[in-house]
Amino acid sequence: MTVDRDKALSAAPSVQQIGWTARDVLLYHLSLGAGSDAHHDPELHLTFERRLTVLPTFAMVAGGGISSGTPPEPSLDLPGIDIDLRQILHAGQELEIHRPLPAAGTATLASRVAEVWDKGKAAVIVRESTASGPDGEPLWTSRMQIWARGAGGFGGDPGPQTHESTPDRRPDTVCDTPTGPQQALLYRLNGDLNPLHADPEFARAAGFHRPVLHGLASYGLVCKALVGELLDGDATRLKALSVRFAGPLFPGETVRTAVWRDGDRLRLHATCPERDGAPVLTHATARITP
Template identity: 65%
Template sequence: MPIDVTTALAAEPSVTRISWTDRDVLLYHLSLGAGAADATDPAELRWAYERGLRVLPTFALVAGQGISSGAAGPASMSMPGVDVDLRRILHGGQRLRVNGPLPTAGTATVASRVSDVWDKGKAAVVVLEQRATADDGAELWTTSMQIWARGEGGFGGDPGPAAEAGLPDRAPDHVLTSPTGPQQALLYRLNGDLNPLHADPRFAAAAGFDRPILHGLASYGIVCRAVVDGVLGGDAAAVRDYEVRFAGTLLPGETVRTSVWEDGDRLHLLAVCPERGDAPVLTHATMEVAR
């Protein structure tokens, strides 16, 4: 079996050094659509111009991985105990915890490990945790990525935590609309994720899709920016914890519509694609904020 649970969980964390500059941050924001609506709007320029630049917390997911770092699209997801073809995996969920505003440039040490492997019957879920630490020892962020490996379940393992309760039984407090461009996936992949699923029509067809799809983490970042701008007054540092499940694909050129329910310092989110009958994109989504 390509997944050896005992080996995966027992492996020592792999440790890497990363660095980034304001150009990496600017590229990331542009790949989420910053400046597309009005390139002269100050609300757009805070993401797309180095003077007064703010950093979306979701930049943590791509920091140090950009195209200039030599990243290349792998043919498999390979780590101790795990060796799975990319065509058989899906990004099932993502969580990010940040301890404060991210700097526009910096260096960090990132420790990566498999923290859990869940048995979902027809699939296994590999939970990959990454912790980033600044040179002074301060923890910058922790990410937890749920990777669904189709056909790898049924080994009698822990099925993982149950789904959280549903959305509040009332109308949302905010509804935010985020269009994407037809080139969005081609631009976003320059952040470092060169999986051909997002560019190569033949590869996408072999994976069961009609055409290349947008990265799940692009949708994740797009929704974060919409909430920061539309609910938090542009204060990216207010975001402390952001967790979602990737419930469906989004095609470049389609729209993300995000409904937001406020519950004190906790926001409940639902992102859908209106062009496809409000097909879900992100579900079981919450954001913890500091006001």
């Protein structure tokens, strides 16, 4: 495994055209549990095509769902970076929404390596992607942090040292979001068909006692909880969401999100109550409009 930081940072962005339909959006919302309590609240703004609104985290799967056919095999084709896919972990995710996402549309997605940090035994690769609509104006910008084991030691900057801190007071809100036993099977239809999320034998070989939920599913579940419980169901009020993936969540478990408010900023910490508060998402913040 080799990392040429200068080559990675100086490479031209890769550009692709993506598209999605209302069916993709509906499936994404259903895979996050929308409408699961339909007799009490069918969440029609998320589950019915008329007046459909789009959760911001749909940006993470746009262009990869049922309207796109069979998703391609996972790859990490990055200039200057030659690493084993089996040695990488999705370490963190940031998303900034520039304007409300349409329920159906097309976009130009430009992706580049924004930073590479040398952590000694590992490297952290920050891959930044910006989607622009047909009018050329940006829709969203995402930054994925990839932890590449065995790729460090190339003599680079170790990057910023961050430590999670939550306010020294009780959270303003605690959101409990249950998941179902089929949650990962639904979520993978958004495009991530990794057998880790479906095949018990594969999961055991990877060190888990059963299939795990996608990290981006936990990310989406927290987004949905924030929109539903703090923002009066108005998805357009959530402008940014940043997290570190701290531990697995298994289908059927609950993600408990503690929220501390500070004006238009939220501090978040997500855990699994069924496993004594095991961390799921940490170093988490969100930005909202009042």
